[in-house]
Amino acid sequence: xxxxxxxxxxxxxxxxxxxxxxxxxxxxxxxxxxxxxxxxxxxxxxxxxxxxxxxxxxxxxxxxxxxxxxxxxxxxxxxxxxxxxxxxxxxxxxxxxxxxxxxxxxxxxxxxxxxxxxxxxxxxxxxxxxxxxxxxxxxxxxxxxxxxxxxxxxxxxxxxxxxxxxxxxxxxxxxxxxxxxxxxxxxxxxxxxxxxxxxxxxxxxxxxxxxxxxxxxxxxxxxxxxxxxxxxxxxxxxxxxxxxxxxxxxxxxxxxxxxxxxxxxxxxxxxxxxxxxxxxxxxxxxxxxxxxxxxxxxxxxxxxxxxxxxxxxxxxxxxxxxxxxxxxxxxxxxxxxxxxxxxxxxxxxxxxxxxxxxxxxxxxxxxxxxxxxxxxxxxxxxxxxxxxxxxxxxxxxx
Amino acid sequence: xxxxxxxxxxxxxxxxxxxxxxxxxxxxxxxxxxxxxxxxxxxxxxxxxxxxxxxxxxxxxxxxxxxxxxxxxxxxxxxxxxxxxxxxxxxxxxxxxxxxxxxxxxxxxxxxxxxxxxxxxxxxxxxxxxxxxxxxxxxxxxxxxxxxxxxxxxxxxxxxxxxxxxxxxxxxxxxxxxxxxxxxxxxxxxxxxxxxxxxxxxxxxxxxxxxxxxxxxxxxxxxxxxxxxxxxxxxxxxxxxxxxxxxxxxx
Numbered sequence: 001x002x003x004x005x006x007x008x009x010x011x012x013x014x015x016x017x018x019x020x021x022x023x024x025x026x027x028x029x030x031x032x033x034x035x036x037x038x039x040x041x042x043x044x045x046x047x048x049x050x051x052x053x054x055x056x057x058x059x060x061x062x063x064x065x066x067x068x069x070x071x072x073x074x075x076x077x078x079x080x081x082x083x084x085x086x087x088x089x090x091x092x093x094x095x096x097x098x099x100x101x102x103x104x105x106x107x108x109x110x111x112x113x114x115x116x117x118x119x120x121x122x123x124x125x126x127x128x129x130x131x132x133x134x135x136x137x138x139x140x141x142x143x144x145x146x147x148x149x150x151x152x153x154x155x156x157x158x159x160x161x162x163x164x165x166x167x168x169x170x171x172x173x174x175x176x177x178x179x180x181x182x183x184x185x186x187x188x189x190x191x192x193x194x195x196x197x198x199x200x201x202x203x204x205x206x207x208x209x210x211x212x213x214x215x216x217x218x219x220x221x222x223x224x225x226x227x228x229x230x231x232x233x234x235x236x237x238x239x240x241x242x243x244x245x246x247x248x249x250x251x252x253x254x255x256x257x258x259x260x261x262x263x264x265x266x267x268x269x270x271x272x273x274x275x276x277x278x279x280x281x282x283x284x285x286x287x288x289x290x291x292x293x294x295x296x297x298x299x300x301x302x303x304x305x306x307x308x309x310x311x312x313x314x315x316x317x318x319x320x321x322x323x324x325x326x327x328x329x330x331x332x333x334x335x336x337x338x339x340x341x342x343x344x345x346x347x348x349x350x351x352x353x354x355x356x357x358x359x360x361x362x363x364x365x366x367x368x369x370x371x372x373x374x375x376x377x378x379x380x381x382x383x384x385x386x387x388x389x390x391x392x393x394x395x396x397x398x
Numbered sequence: 399x400x401x402x403x404x405x406x407x408x409x410x411x412x413x414x415x416x417x418x419x420x421x422x423x424x425x426x427x428x429x430x431x432x433x434x435x436x437x438x439x440x441x442x443x444x445x446x447x448x449x450x451x452x453x454x455x456x457x458x459x460x461x462x463x464x465x466x467x468x469x470x471x472x473x474x475x476x477x478x479x480x481x482x483x484x485x486x487x488x489x490x491x492x493x494x495x496x497x498x499x500x501x502x503x504x505x506x507x508x509x510x511x512x513x514x515x516x517x518x519x520x521x522x523x524x525x526x527x528x529x530x531x532x533x534x535x536x537x538x539x540x541x542x543x544x545x546x547x548x549x550x551x552x553x554x555x556x557x558x559x560x561x562x563x564x565x566x567x568x569x570x571x572x573x574x575x576x577x578x579x580x581x582x583x584x585x586x587x588x589x590x591x592x593x594x595x596x597x598x599x600x601x602x603x604x605x606x607x608x609x610x611x612x613x614x615x616x617x618x619x620x621x622x623x624x625x626x627x628x629x630x631x632x633x634x635x636x637x638x639x640x641x642x643x644x645x646x647x648x649x
Contacts, residue, residue, distance in 0.1 A: 005516055221513050221516060221517065222510075222517055222520065223510075223513040224513070225498070228488075228495075232489055232490040235486055236488060236559075238471045239480050240474060240500050241471050241507075241563065242471055242503050243471045246511075250511060
């Protein structure tokens with residue numbers, strides 16, 4: 001089956017992604033409530049929304065870093081700009097998310113155009129440092145001089161005396177999309193399982209599917225081909241009559257718009273915007289997500305985003321009490337020893353686990369989790385064809 | 399008037415006068431070789447043609463238009479393609495994609511925003527690229543990763559990429575440097591074939607005399623940044639000045 005200008009393979013891929021996204025509330029809830037493993041369930045609205053939002057952030061970042069190889073260390077600035085735009089629209093117009101999201105995409109595009117135009121005069125480490133400097137500048141400005149716009153340390157939020165000119169008598173009093181209120185959920189209980197279907201999650205998930213489709217089209221387009229060519233050999237590109245600057249700038253602006261959209265969705269779920277969203281750690285996080293999942297692949301950034309967000313939220317919740325429960329069946333000495341060791345990897349120390357995993361992936365799977373998946377698939381395929389008695393054929397990597 | 403007119407070109411790097419008073423005229427549809435010992439300024443001169451360097455003095459005119467101060471991609475769009483000493487290809491892409499990029503550059507110019515078209519649906523580009531690969535005998539390798547090609551095939555691919563743009567002038571910077579004899583002969587045959595099939599002018603920098611004498615119509619001998627003589631291959635072979643500056647040293 002072919003549709004929407006995609007090849008058969010890509011269409012199948014897209015349909016799988018859509019199915020996974022729509023069934024996430026069920027898939028991430030594999031353990032019954034109250035069981036010892038229920039901690040590992042991730043099917044609650046707040047976390048699922050974050051999967052989708054950071055997925056969008058990483059998909060956009062991948063268009064710049066994965067395709068052109070330009071490593072931006074300042075993409076969190078666009079995230080912040082997106083959030084502020086949305087909250088301002090809440091304050092001025094009302095709680096509909098539509099004007100805010102549109103404004104966020106436009107503002108972050110303009111912002112990216114300016115930062116990109118200057119930063120892209122350099123490449124390599126100098127480009128990274130320039131983007132980092134811009135993001136830190138935005139962060140510090142948001143805290144200080146721009147307080148009238150950003151409300152400084154308190155963060156931007158909606159107050160009762162804000163104009164909200166489009167608010168009617170019966171309008172919802174929290175973010176909504178044409179009356180669909182983001183923080184409302186319906187719950188479904190099946191046996192011991194509880195599934196939460198949250199409006200906000202489905203809104204972000206549908207936006208994520210749309211922008212994933214867009215990134216797929218970009219990957220397969222002549223424009224995407226030029227971006228990959230820039231990563232490989234800029235000299236040849238220039239001597240082939242192509243001007244790399246506008247291509248990289250376009251990629252930068254597109255990925256900035258994705259980041260702005262992600263920021264806008266954050267504020268659509270929770271009507272707040274703070275300067276800490278622009279901090280360099282947030283910029284670094286999206287770099288980790290993309291590399292961990294597999295830079296330059298379609299699925300990689302989404303996997304990376306999901307992986308990191310899962311660890312951040314699930315591993316950090318594990319505390320010593322839970323460890324005691326899990327290891328209770330062991331002899332006391334060993335139990336205490338295991339708890340002592342595990343202590344370094346869970347709870348507040350989850351960063352250590354993430355760091356180790358990141359190191360393992362970078363050293364053994366330079367192509368990220370996607371490469372890991374491909375290797376496993378290849379092993380299965382070659383085993384299967386051996387069983388059939390036919391020769392294993394190597395296919396050129398797409 | 400030649401297709402490429404070089405007048406009084408001079409270039410200085412700090413204390414080194416790399417080029418001085420270079421005058422050169424490359425005639426349309428000819429093969430013009432520039433030879434000279436190491437450090438004679440051959441590569442510097444070539445870099446002045448393609449926008450990598452800007453000479454301190456003099457002028458470089460291509461088809462009656464000055465190329466000085468233009469960016470490499472602008473000069474390329476005027477019709478000058480360049481083959482590098484070590485093949486410059488897109489090694490992370492496959493062979494077909496490499497050639498298609500050149501076809502896109504010829505059709506769409508130096509920049510075009512086309513994020514929602516699909517490469518596989520651009521039938522004219524695909525056809526052109528396949529035709530070009532057939533011409534250089536690489537069609538069966540079109541799905542290969544460019545990095546896995548042999549040195550000779552990389553050179554072929556680079557040549558195909560340049561030719562796909564249908565340049566008026568093809569600049570070749572030591573196209574057979576570091577090649578085995580067999581590969582060198584293949585390259586000579588390829589270049590001869592290209593010449594027969596299309597209207598193209600070539601300017602070639604080369605160390606290998608065998609290559610120069612089998613291809614060139616005119617030869618300019620460069621020594622210490624200035625042209626010593628310019629003549630036909632037959633006359634150059636016996637020229638005493640050339641022997642002294644170049645062949646003498648080689649022997």
